[in-house]
Amino acid sequence: MQAFLYLNRSRIYTAYFRIINSEEKMKHIGFLSYGAGVVTGIAVSLALTATPPLAEIKSTVVDELAEASYQERRQVLDAANQAARNKGLTLEALGKACNLLPVRIGALLSGQAPLELPTQDCLEKQIGLKAGMLNPLRVPPVRWNAGAIYRLHEAIDVYAPSLQRWMNERFGDAILSAIDFTVNVEETKGSQGERRMRIILDGKALTYSTDDNWRPTGTQSAGERR
Structure with a gap:
């Protein structure tokens, strides 16, 4: 950034020097211009250094909103998860009882998905909670990225x-x-007998519009005019 500022200032002052005939004035103005360029470059550099990148600002805001959203649910989530642990209920067991995939149950009990009323009734009965105790989970949450999630981002980015x-x-x-969409997970065995994970992304194929969708109202396609 500093080099860019110096370069552009140099071009501006060089063009200005060509207009001035006096060699002494050129030297004097050139010295002042160079000094101004250095000061401006340093000031801009310091400002850029002191200001966090835009991506960092956005990330911080999202993290703060996600944290606030989570804290609103934390007491209920802690109570629900502790009650489930006390009864020995796994995600698979709760999913089977409520007719949902285990991943969906996990998302609900971690505050990362809004709770629907039929599922709320089922979970409260299965876990042994008072009716209405899970009401705070009905509001859509602000989601965040946990450290372990970055590996999933990497896998998608590499093979996208x-x-x-x-x-x-x-x-x-x-x-x-990603709207008409579900995710399921399975445990499999590798060639060496190791435990492996299989993640299945199941979504509708959405096609982009074609030329026929972009024609003015009342006109025909080239094929229809033939």
């Missing part, structure tokens, strides 16, 4: 170009919906 290519080859100009 390949996945996108496969999507295009199979479905045309399309993407995977």
Whole structure:
């Protein structure tokens, strides 16, 4: 950034010098201009150093909102999870009882998904909570990224170009919906007998609009005009 400022100031002052005929004035102005350029460059550099990057600012704001959202649910979440542990209830057991996938139950009991009324009734009965105790979990939460989640981001980022290519080859100009969408997990065994995880992302194939969707009202496509 400093080099950019110096470079541009140098070009501006050089052009100015060409207008002035007096060599002494050129030297004098050049000295003052150089000094001004240095001072400005240092000031801007200090300002940039003191100001956190935009991404960091956004991340901090999101983290604070997520923390506040979590704290509003914390007392209820702690009580619900402790009660489930006391009864020996696993995510799979609760999921089976409430007809939901284990991952969904885990998201609800970690405050990362809004609780729907039928599921609330089921969880309160299964865990042994008073009716209405889980009401604070009905409000959609502000979500955050935990450290362990970064590995999932990495996996998607690394293979996303390949996945996108496969999507295009199979479905045309399309993407995977994250709304009409579910996630399931399975435990598998590797070739050496090691425990492995399988994550299944199941979403609707959403196609982008074609030229026919972008025609003015009342007009026909080229094929229809033939």
